[in-house]
Amino acid sequence: MSVTEMFSFIQGFLSADQDVREDLRKVVQILEQAAREILTVLQSVHQLTGFKEIPSKCAKARELFCTVRTQIADLKTKFPVEQYYRFHEHWRFVLQRLTFLAAFVVYLESETLVTREEVAQILDIEVVREKGFHLDVEDYLAGVLIMASELSRLAVNSVTAGDYSRPIRISNFINELDSGFRLLNLKNDPLRKRYDGLKYDVKKIEEVVYDLSIRGLGKEHKCGEDK
């Protein structure tokens, strides 16, 4: 093979690569739009009037996840499945956002931590790399951390809306999450930075709980609602 042929060959490869990336950029942009729409639906839970509507908002969000699934299905067709990590950066960010949204919906519905399996199911993707387009564990964890920060906001707004028991439940939940993260040996990477942020969320929620407790608020509610 001559030098010219070799470079033509490589150029062909590079062009193909660029085309894939161009395609991915487009699909991901649409996914981001979808994610922003789900977020808008869920944001209303922070409003004074939003608390009663949580179930309906969650249902609405679940519906919107249908579109997301279609779009992700489209995304999967844009590149060879074994080359997931080659193009990972393209969808990494939006997948973390979607994980956050899925985790937030699940939390609002059942006050439990969404599992990686559940997120994968909601997005119609795999958990195990070998099986196909999957949810990387670090992206799952990042999504969960984004939710933690949203929950600290929710704790604050719950009080404003007069719901004094929710912050305490959030506090317990976040504490458990924190214990989980403590098990991980995080490197000095973006995930570690996000995890450092979790401590501030824990702190904020704890402050809310403290504010409630010194005022004798929420105690009775907690008992009443928890059991």
Added chain:
Amino acid sequence: MSVTEMFSFIQGFLSADQDVREDLRKVVQILEQAAREILTVLQSVHQLTGFKEIPSKCAKARELFCTVRTQIADLKTKFPVEQYYRFHEHWRFVLQRLTFLAAFVVYLESETLVTREEVAQILDIEVVREKGFHLDVEDYLAGVLIMASELSRLAVNSVTAGDYSRPIRISNFINELDSGFRLLNLKNDPLRKRYDGLKYDVKKIEEVVYDLSIRGLGKEHKCGEDK
């Protein structure tokens, strides 16, 4: 045409361009001074004593915008109108500041979001590019985001000044603004960065409202004004 003649001719071009830029730099510097003066007037609303004086301060600011209009009129004469984007960087920054100031005045006066049309009117410029020196949409949005940050500060200082209802109104306003921005598909540009700051402002204001709420402050006002 000899090489020398051609280059002499080209030097003419270059000199003209440099002169335009020199002129623009001077006018913009004067505009910046005017903007700082308006800011000084409006800053007083953060003071303990400033709240009663909001109307008079707004009036004073409106007056100062007259000077701004004259200066912008001068700016417009310094370059051919169709070359707006050639020199855009020169006035971009100050136009964003002025938009912020106009938006702040309008908010203080009426607690509404200034429209691009209103800003254009206040500065005596156009909205539609085709009609003349105009307010670029991204500069308008940047100005609005600067105001959002100023409002989070205002919410804090309102409480200090004993005005417990204003933060709640600001909170509603900022939430609406946030929803608006969520409709936009911003790229990874300076505007996107500024918008990320909005989330922080939203949270900050919610925490102020929380602080009032848990202490039972501002309740009476809220009821009165809300319904």
Added chain:
Amino acid sequence: MSVTEMFSFIQGFLSADQDVREDLRKVVQILEQAAREILTVLQSVHQLTGFKEIPSKCAKARELFCTVRTQIADLKTKFPVEQYYRFHEHWRFVLQRLTFLAAFVVYLESETLVTREEVAQILDIEVVREKGFHLDVEDYLAGVLIMASELSRLAVNSVTAGDYSRPIRISNFINELDSGFRLLNLKNDPLRKRYDGLKYDVKKIEEVVYDLSIRGLGKEHKCGEDK
């Protein structure tokens, strides 16, 4: 108009802008490909055997400029002509490359400096901004400077290929070019940096002429011109 409506409206603006940029990126990418192909054709003049083929290579390059013209025609349709400077950065680089290629072809054909008018004609664009999509003077100058550097390489390779008169002609040409640039009052911008490189090219070519002169090579030609 509600905030939501206004932002929806603005999103229309932003989308339109992003679409324009997306379109421009694509056309420019194709233009760059075309420019690289012309370059590949012209680079063969540096080969030992390439000197005899200069006319045929120039003809081939001229042909390829047809495609370029079509693509630029396409480019022009992608944005409103008065917004040239808004999107200038998109095509600036490729236009400089194309100017270089046009200047190189013209030099190889006639050993003269291409004028801005000629480049504009080769690319089927305008010289005067008011008339439509034009060749900015700074981009023209940048293209000419790229050619100067290519000529210093050509002077070296001419000698290797046994052509001893070409370097002397190149030297005269480059000296004239250098005088031309000395008429310009360049600021500390990219063009100034490129121009500093010209000094190096001048020196390099003078050394080639020196090497020929001290060995009495190319004398016959020189004599003819000198006396």
Added chain:
Amino acid sequence: MSVTEMFSFIQGFLSADQDVREDLRKVVQILEQAAREILTVLQSVHQLTGFKEIPSKCAKARELFCTVRTQIADLKTKFPVEQYYRFHEHWRFVLQRLTFLAAFVVYLESETLVTREEVAQILDIEVVREKGFHLDVEDYLAGVLIMASELSRLAVNSVTAGDYSRPIRISNFINELDSGFRLLNLKNDPLRKRYDGLKYDVKKIEEVVYDLSIRGLGKEHKCGEDK
């Protein structure tokens, strides 16, 4: 004069210059040490127990300024006074630090803004360049801005130490300072960057005052001063 003689003569010049710089480096190093010692003394005001000791700490700092004066007197002898700006970079940094320290002492003592005259007096230097070794206005401003940042820290630590009135006084002071700076037309230089930091300090201190206000802390003082 032969080339050798001339260069020997020039070497005399260069050596003299290098000697001056060597001397300046040494004196400045000693000055920096003194400045660090004053800083160590003053930093103790941030300690929980440090508040009562402010007067004694200030007295101690004032004492240490005696040494500084001696060292500056020494510095002055190291170069011809009219060449201030030739060697400015050598002492610029330390002079800004010393201005900060002087401004901090004066603030702690009297809660006023040190004037340039006072700083000059404390350091035993001139205000007016023509009269001798002076305090450049930009260095004075830089020193004042460093103090502003230290005051925002002091506001925080005052509260921790149980002093609820100090933050309110600091807030008023910083606001006045901010208004002052808004009168200046700063270019995009280091001073401008530092000034941008002031906005953050203003906000930070306002939040401290807010926290006190919403909890009804420091009221008694505030009332006393307000009305």
Added chain:
Amino acid sequence: MSVTEMFSFIQGFLSADQDVREDLRKVVQILEQAAREILTVLQSVHQLTGFKEIPSKCAKARELFCTVRTQIADLKTKFPVEQYYRFHEHWRFVLQRLTFLAAFVVYLESETLVTREEVAQILDIEVVREKGFHLDVEDYLAGVLIMASELSRLAVNSVTAGDYSRPIRISNFINELDSGFRLLNLKNDPLRKRYDGLKYDVKKIEEVVYDLSIRGLGKEHKCGEDK
């Protein structure tokens, strides 16, 4: 004096400073234009036909230095003379260029090294700082080094023009210059970097002399002129 008054006062200082710098920028730009014109005149000595015209070109350059003197006289009026080093960076570069040009003229005329006194006289400025606007020794040296590089080019072009004795004279001159610089104790500053370039010039010129010598060129001249 209130804070506001003090800052207004300071703004006066800052404005004055900015005005001075603006003025300086303009005069320096004109000076640069003049320097480029002198350079264009002197550049012709590198041309084949230029050697005979050296005297007339030098005369022409000397004439142009008149204009330079007028412009420098103007420059001097733009700032207080004792603040030379405060604004040094503004004219440093152009003064080095002018020194180079003066040194080149003097070399072409008499094949001697221009002294600092002579340059000062040509530019109508002082040598001794105390006496007024002067030529800093480092700027003088920088100008001389620029000339050294120009002489290595001249050596090359002399040969092309058939003048075989000039390179030998240049070689001796440059060697003397190199010895001179070796007397200096330069620090790691811009001057040191430029001086490192001198070694390259020395070597280049020696190679030219070598080329002549091995071909037996210039021998007769050398004898004639050397002894």
Added chain:
Amino acid sequence: MSVTEMFSFIQGFLSADQDVREDLRKVVQILEQAAREILTVLQSVHQLTGFKEIPSKCAKARELFCTVRTQIADLKTKFPVEQYYRFHEHWRFVLQRLTFLAAFVVYLESETLVTREEVAQILDIEVVREKGFHLDVEDYLAGVLIMASELSRLAVNSVTAGDYSRPIRISNFINELDSGFRLLNLKNDPLRKRYDGLKYDVKKIEEVVYDLSIRGLGKEHKCGEDK
């Protein structure tokens, strides 16, 4: 030990370190001056008249090395001998220069490569680290490479001075040296860069030999002088 004590302790260490470095800087500066003086002596071998004086120049250089030895003796007293590499950067450069000068003297005297042992002896330092202040092998090699470059210059100037056999001997010597360096596994470090330069020196000398050989110069001399 309290935190304060710990930092005082460390500060003591750092001050001591700074003092050592200050001392080293001074001695090294003097050493550099001495090295420049030796260089000036040896430079004369490049002059037309210098060839006969080589022995006397070498003797003079040898004398000057006495002073160098005294200064190095002084240098050794400035730091603990086991911490050679801690302060290595201070004297690394000058030691390479001195090695070059020693190697050049030895080459001029005997046309052999100075050994590391010989350099060490000339400088009165050690070869083996364990024995005391020593000559690092990389510094020795760097010095040798500087000499190679000087020899390529000498080859050129020898021809100019009419000595046609010396270049051939230099060529053989440099080729041997090149073979030696080829044995080393150099990393991408400064030494590797310098070694890359050696190839250009080899090339230059080879060109000189070629020039001589095609003119039939030097052959007879070589035979005569070599054996």
Added chain:
Amino acid sequence: NMTADQSSSSIAAAFKVFQQELDTKHDKYERLVKISRDITIESKRSIFLLQQDVEEVLKEAAVKLDGVTQKIGLIAEELRGEDIHQFHRAFTPGIQEYVEAISFLHYIRHRSLISLEEINAKLVFMKAEKSSVEVVPADVQVLTFQVTPSDYLLGVADLTGELMRMCISSVANGDIDTPFQLSQFLRQIHDGFSYIGNTGPYEVSKKLHTLRQSLAKVEDACYALHVRGSEIPKHMLADVFSSRTALIDPEESMV
């Protein structure tokens, strides 16, 4: 040509010696880089464990750090008879991370700053000579490793980041004593670094900004604790936190 060959072989012989010397040095450098990377990773993992502030995890971290100490022994062995500064760049990242980890453990146990001497005292290694195969106690050799003051400083600078994290965790856990203790301690370190200023190595100056930020975060945390605490009478405070603070083990239980 004969003489050329002879001298050639002498030059060649000399250069073969140089080759060996350079290769040996380079190989050693490379081995040190690898050990340093291992030390960094293990130290980081220890620090992560230490952040959990639970007795058994502390023990695990201490064990891990003992392993790290042994790795430093490998460095000491590589440097036996060498000038430590010649290879310093190869292992300084690992040593800094080790200082950070060991000083963090020390602070958790003793609430004080470990001194350079205390660290160096840990880095003494007994090595049985390989010469004789039987394990004869008399044949034991002592190897030491000395952390440089700069590496110590840089490690301590990083420690402040961990202390800030610890403070925020404590606040989140309702532990009200630790934050005030930490703010005191961090302020001392901050004042120490201010005292050293720019006389230290360049890398320290670079880390000063982060240090200031960490201190600000800790001071803000104390401020927040105080402001919140101001809302109820002091005697109630203990009550509020009683359930939680009980979980935090008192210092005296560890040494």
Added chain:
Amino acid sequence: NMTADQSSSSIAAAFKVFQQELDTKHDKYERLVKISRDITIESKRSIFLLQQDVEEVLKEAAVKLDGVTQKIGLIAEELRGEDIHQFHRAFTPGIQEYVEAISFLHYIRHRSLISLEEINAKLVFMKAEKSSVEVVPADVQVLTFQVTPSDYLLGVADLTGELMRMCISSVANGDIDTPFQLSQFLRQIHDGFSYIGNTGPYEVSKKLHTLRQSLAKVEDACYALHVRGSEIPKHMLADVFSSRTALIDPEESMV
């Protein structure tokens, strides 16, 4: 609280799985970095040997490069069943250096550019499964490693630097054919990179400048050879260089 404990243990259980997954990945990454460093060093040493252009040294370099190939086998083994792109950053420096070395060897032997396929064909490894201790040939498994086009490009870009060095050495040795061959070859590579332009990875664009400089040096060398050669009649040229060129082995003697 019961339920909290239960869910806590479920969260904890999940996170323990994550911990293992993350640690495994990190450890693998670290091992790959170390192998990559070894590959880099050995490749560099091979290149250095190759620059000597002497038959026996070439063989030594080839043997060294076989060793490097085996190290790449270690990478392949680590990546067995993994997505190569997940760990690509860990070993890309080593692979690029290997491409540089192997393509240099190839050029010296065949005076042509090695193709990506040819390189990849060398990276096929037979591994006996550990499962059965006896060496049963049937139990052999084939492992492959695929160099990415980007790494290939980046390696070839660096190759041009070595080719430039080789050209200068050839000129210095009076070898007049190699420089012209090299200039032709380098021009082809340069034109190839021009053709790819900025469509390639970012790192390639960064290396383009160096590539241009290398080409300029080679073209200058050819120019110098030609200019010098112009001074004597062609038929004398061979004579002048005869003694030296004889030492340069003809291509056909090696494969």
